[in-house]
Amino acid sequence: MEIVRLTHPLKESLSPKESHVMAVGFFDGVHLGHQDLIKQAKRIADQENRTLTAMTFDPHPDEVIKEETDRKYLTPLPAKAERLARFGCEKLFVVSFDKAFASLPPADFINDYVISLNTKNVVVGFDFTFGYKAKGDTEYLQKKSLKKPFNVTVIPKKTYDKEKIxxxxxxxxxxxxxxxxxxxxxxxxxxxxxxxxxxxxxxxxxxxxxxxxxxxxxxxxxxxxxxxxxxxxxxxxxxxxxxxxxxxxxxxxxxxxxxxxxxxxxxxxxxxxxxxxx
Ligand SMILES: Cc1cc2nc3c(=O)[nH]c(=O)nc-3n(C[C@H](O)[C@H](O)[C@H](O)COP(=O)(O)O)c2cc1C
Ligand SMILES: Nc1ncnc2c1ncn2[C@@H]1O[C@H](COP(=O)(O)OP(=O)(O)O)[C@@H](O)[C@H]1O
Known part of the structure; x- marks a missing residue:
């Protein structure tokens, strides 16, 4: 799997020519909820004959926003990358999560990190949030997609024993x-x-x-x-x-x-x- 590190602001030269289906999230652990999401993204990528990519962030947003020190991970980045590859991801965008990136309004994230990267389908879970103060949600993403050249797929909550995994x-x-x-x-x-x-x-x-x-x-x-x-x-x-x-x-x-x-x-x-x- 190819790993592409992205730092904000993005360089224009990064815009890939190939179109892709992108699963977005932090994905610590790549648990069964994440797996449902990635499997669905893979089905879409296979149907549409596009590359399956994932986008994650490094470090975890709370390390930057809440200045949490010594956060522990279920899958530190190399293990997460390996596990995402095992579920069929062909490319992983790792966005360096810093204060400048955290301040990006949801609309700018869509323009710069979805559309500019030539993403044709964004796959996220029901509770995905993004953008400054986590103001963007799936509803906003779906609304924006109506006028833009990408689709959104939202995965329902995966539970075990009635609790969200x-x-x-x-x-x-x-x-x-x-x-x-x-x-x-x-x-x-x-x-x-x-x-x-x-x-x-x-x-x-x-x-x-x-x-x-x-x-x-x-x-x-x-x-x-x-x-x-x-x-x-x-x-x-x-x-x-x-x-x-x-x-x-x-x-x-x-x-x-x-x-x-x-x-x-x-x-x-x-x-x-x-x-x-x-
Ligand atoms: C461009 C961008 C800006 C963000 N800014 C904030 C922020 O200001 N405050 C916050 O709590 N989280 C922020 N986040 C983190 C998201 O709310 C969320 O945790 C992240 O997108 C990972 O999604 P997930 O937790 O559903 O995996 C931001 C995310 C993105 C992509
Ligand atoms: N149990 C679940 N069912 C469906 N989607 C999920 C589940 N858990 C996480 N997701 C989705 O996976 C992506 C990554 O979520 P993340 O916040 O990293 O997971 P978690 O909620 O486990 O910390 C997001 O798009 C999120 O909505």
């Missing part, structure tokens, strides 16, 4: 350590991608440096599956309040310490902090 909900499930519930929201277990810290790993006990600011479950003992690209091993992740210190994974086999990346999938919480520190 959202990144916020998923984060609280993971924070609480209820990792066995994650597949109901995400379609798979929660996954953290990291590098093996070779200096601090010994045999079957490995230390991992996550790639990006991943949200981690609360401290405790977790059953995990560790994949090194070739093999899947079962393991136990002893997660302490700070991953840099005592946290370690004991795997039931030897992992090649020189593999570039490993994936850790959290399957079950075995016990909470009291047990690991005792």
């Amino acid at each position: 959202s990144s916020t909900l998923l984060k609280s499930v993971i924070r609480e350590g209820h990792v066995h519930l994650v597949p109901y929201y995400l379609g798979k277990h929660y996954e953290v991608i990291g590098h093996i810290n070779t200096l601090r790993s010994r045999g079957k006990t490995i230390k991992v440096d996550p790639i990006g600011r991943y949200l981690l479950p609360k401290p405790g003992l977790y059953q995990v599956q560790v994949k090194d690209g070739k093999r899947t091993l079962q393991g136990l992740f002893r997660l302490f309040p700070s991953i840099e210190e005592e946290s370690e994974i004991t795997v039931n086999g030897l992992i090649d310490p020189h593999v570039n990346k490993i994936s850790i999938q959290f399957t079950n919480e075995i016990s909470s902090t009291a047990m690991i520190s005792g």
Whole structure:
């Protein structure tokens, strides 16, 4: 998948010739709600024979608008890009979210980031907002599209157990350590991608440096599956309040310490902090 970084204001030379169908949103986690949206966008792109693109933002708007520091992510950008590609996205626009971009009125976003980028169909969820003070919504987008050369498709709310599936909900499930519930929201277990810290790993006990600011479950003992690209091993992740210190994974086999990346999938919480520190 091609990744195109966009910074505001856009350079005119960026206007792509090829037309595309664009899914827009932050998409942290690429959960089942996001997946419905991307699958619908893919159906349209296939029908119309256009490229399927996604547009996301970096960092999260709250880091800029609410000056939130140390925000944690379900999918830091590289993991999000990989997951979007897996669902068929061929191109990803990553707009650097800064104060200048945040101040853009909704109408200007439509002109500069939808029409100028040659987007023929914008696919968003029912609660999508955009533009200065988040004043633009799906109704506004649809109204504007009537006089402009693009269509809008709005995806209905995807729920689980009557609640909207959202990144916020998923984060609280993971924070609480209820990792066995994650597949109901995400379609798979929660996954953290990291590098093996070779200096601090010994045999079957490995230390991992996550790639990006991943949200981690609360401290405790977790059953995990560790994949090194070739093999899947079962393991136990002893997660302490700070991953840099005592946290370690004991795997039931030897992992090649020189593999570039490993994936850790959290399957079950075995016990909470009291047990690991005792
Ligand atoms: C051009 C633009 C300007 C934005 N300005 C603001 C803003 O001033 N305040 C705000 O809370 N969010 C702002 N946002 C963020 C959106 O409200 C929204 O979070 C973002 O488009 C991602 O959509 P999603 O949360 O539905 O994924 C802006 C988004 C865009 C595209
Ligand atoms: N449960 C859902 N059902 C349908 N669309 C959704 C759902 N969750 C998010 N979306 C849509 O996906 C896009 C990205 O949303 P985002 O704000 O990143 O997700 P979340 O609400 O999970 O934080 C938006 O267009 C949003 O409306």
